[in-house]
Amino acid sequence: MSSLTSRRPVVGIIGNSHALDERYEVHAVGVINTEAVAGVAGCLPLIIPTDPRFVSVEDLLDLCDGFLLTGGRPNVHPSEYGVEPTPAHGAFDQGRDAVVLPLIRACVERGQPFLGICRGFQEVNVAMGGSLHPEIRELPGRMNHRMPPNGTLEEQFALRHPVRFVEGSPFHQLLGQEEVMTNTLHGQGIDRPGPRIVIDGTAPDGTPEAIHVENAPGFTLSVQWHPEWRAGEDPVSRPIFEAFGRACAAWAAGKGRKLAAE
Template sequence: MTRPVIGIIGNAHLINDQYPAQAVGSMNMDAVSQVCDAVPVMLPADPAHVSVSDALSLCDGFIFPGGRPNVHPHEYGHEETEAHGAFDRARDALALPLIREAVARGVPVLGLCRGFQEIAVAFGSTLHPEIRELPGRMNHRMPPDGTLEEKFELRHWVELTDGGPFARIFNANRVFTNTLHGQGIDVAGPRVIVDGRAEDGTAEAIFIEGAPGFALGVQWHPEYRAAEDPTSRPLFAAFGEAARATRIKRMVA
């Protein structure tokens, strides 16, 4: 059997600050090929180039990775402010309906950082633009200086629900993770189950209640050294198995 195909949603990018391009981080491709044992395929984050039906016919699972632009607050009924930062409306227009349809069909989805927020918003959650401004919260943002290793350094524990899907994947009730985000879930949607929280109460791991397939998101970046990290590896391995099962179903249908 050929390996499953996992679509990774791209990010709009300017080469040399002027040439428009779509890009996917090598870390995400490494995690898919090395840990999921799947074929990574970049999907342009723009419905002008790929439709939801195109993506679903091509891929056995989807990763919604991090990205500097944030989900536009209009997607969850809030007004835009300066604190919300930059946006990518084309990615919003593809990612949110793709998440909903993939989950409805039982096609595996895994959200990472912005992708975690996309899954949350797709199912009715709201976001706070700067969680570090909330009483008792820590600064979850990426350190502004330092090497790549220092930026992705493990920085806090995530406490997991006993017996929940993440505790089963990790075979542990808490994991140590990096943190590189400014926004966070404000109010979770009715089907968005917070299954893991940072020490300050920030939602860090979610799943979609009643989803017929793998529908999980994490607020951290497990793609960093995914093949080596004891938390990242089982997460991507479980996602890869779900994508493999989807491919088998497609082949025998």
């Protein structure tokens, strides 16, 4: 029993498909994601190849205690929310769509924890029946939320705008603040929230930045910014990853008791 309950919770980190040197295909995640999961959430990071040829939702649910839905350059294919693709929608990764969208719905139903980041935030909205704007900066009154094209990583991940939380929302309660500063590195954003998507925080231009799934039995916090950047040092990022880690530990402990009883 001790081997089931004393191990670190396993967090599946959603990978992205890349081609090294434009010819060698890999599944990869940013080191800052693994650092945040291991060093702040206190969990064991496991990179997930998001291709339905290799993994199934059922396997992932059994293997992992929680999931980090990472950012990524490819976008959710607009057919997932009933829209024809255009050049503005950018590149896609339909293999990731095929794995992650049903995974999110299964986690919501089971109460299995996930933390959504950037594309992951957008995936949660789409999985729950919402839609996306292909290019936020083209909407009237909106700012450019995209990553600065030049500069160092420190400059690209620098805090750029405030996010204001709804009073009494999960984020307000967790962080103890109604407004925080965040980075911003995204082109797309929520258009129509899914029926159970609760918008907990917005940027000054009204862009949704923090959400959770209404009446979900587990941890479903998701953010449009990138809290994994120096998560151990940032006063906003650290509590989010710590809370996610506690949720994964609670899931692991419950699974451990169930397995031990079988």
